[in-house]
Amino acid sequence: DAGVIQSPRHEVTEMGQEVTLRCKPISGHNSLFWYRQTMMRGLELLIYFNNNVPIDDSGMPEDRFSAKMPNASFSTLKIQPSEPRDSAVYFCASSLTGDFNQPQHFGDGTRLSIL
Amino acid sequence: DQQVKQNSPSLSVQEGRISILNCDYTNSMFDYFLWYKKYPAEGPTFLISISSIKDKNEDGRFTVFLNKSAKHLSLHIVPSQPGDSAVYFCAEIQGAQKLVFGQGTRLTINP
Numbered sequence: 118d119a120g121v122i123q124s125p126r127h128e129v130t131e132m133g134q135e136v137t138l139r140c141k142p143i144s145g146h147n148s149l150f151w152y153r154q155t156m157m158r159g160l161e162l163l164i165y166f167n168n169n170v171p172i173d174d175s176g177m178p179e180d181r182f183s184a185k186m187p188n189a190s191f192s193t194l195k196i197q198p199s200e201p202r203d204s205a206v207y208f209c210a211s212s213l214t215g216d217f218n219q220p221q222h223f224g225d226g227t228r229l230s231i232l
Numbered sequence: 233d234q235q236v237k238q239n240s241p242s243l244s245v246q247e248g249r250i251s252i253l254n255c256d257y258t259n260s261m262f263d264y265f266l267w268y269k270k271y272p273a274e275g276p277t278f279l280i281s282i283s284s285i286k287d288k289n290e291d292g293r294f295t296v297f298l299n300k301s302a303k304h305l306s307l308h309i310v311p312s313q314p315g316d317s318a319v320y321f322c323a324e325i326q327g328a329q330k331l332v333f334g335q336g337t338r339l340t341i342n343p
Contacts, residue, residue, distance in 0.1 A: 121275070150331075160276070160321065160333040173329055208275050217325040218264045218283075223275025 119143070123209050123224035131232050135197040138227045141190055142211030150221060151184055151194050152208040160208070166192065167215040199231045236324045238334035246342050251309040253337050255322035258303065264325040267296060267307050269318045270336070276321060280307070312341045 122141040130136055142149045150165040164174040169186045177184070181200070186192040196203055206228050210221040237256045245251045257263070263284045268276035282289040282296045282305065289296050295308045309316055319336045326332055 159335045217331050220278035225275050
């Protein structure tokens with residue numbers, strides 16, 4: 118079975134550019150999560166969706182960040198405009214239900230570098 | 233902020249011996265804890281969990297212990313194997329709507 122698929126695996130771009138990260142959750146999973154991992158703050162939840170609906174976006178750092186889930190098999194995390202402090206590894210995860218005690222299945226992440 | 237702390241950034245253990253990874257938390261509400269394991273260039277993978285109504289949960293070589301009075305949980309791996317070398321994160325569900333991760337402990341199993 119395919120796991121959570123993220124693209125691109127690596128992204129290097131200049132400050133001010135728009136960045137779009139993509140995620141395909143595991144088929145049949147109803148919840149999708151976006152995380153960011155940095156040295157300073159570790160792994161932080163940015164936003165999560167249940168049945169394609171955003172439930173909690175309190176972890177989104179600024180208005181420059183936005184996330185969408187137009188259907189059950191695709192989500193995007195967009196940063197516009199990007200800044201060097203956005204450099205991090207961004208993970209997408211999915212789970213069967215929105216219960217947090219359900220194991221979350223993570224993608225391999227997108228390593229983002231903003232120059 | 234309710235915090236989850238893994239105070240040891242790294243741990244080195246000899247193959248075959250027991251590895252003990254520790255995690256402290258500050259929240260005092262009913263909670264659920266999970267351990268994830270992460271290899272380089274991969275996403276975290278779920279390992280084992282425990283509800284705060286229990287004090288122990290075991291799955292093969294992995295056992296998690298929960299000491300509610302001390303607000304401390306630990307993951308025991310025995311016997312440790314080279315493939316266990318990874319970064320281990322403890323995580324706590326807070327308020328049923330948030331999963332808070334510790335900073336991680338890098339475990340190295342030496343042959």
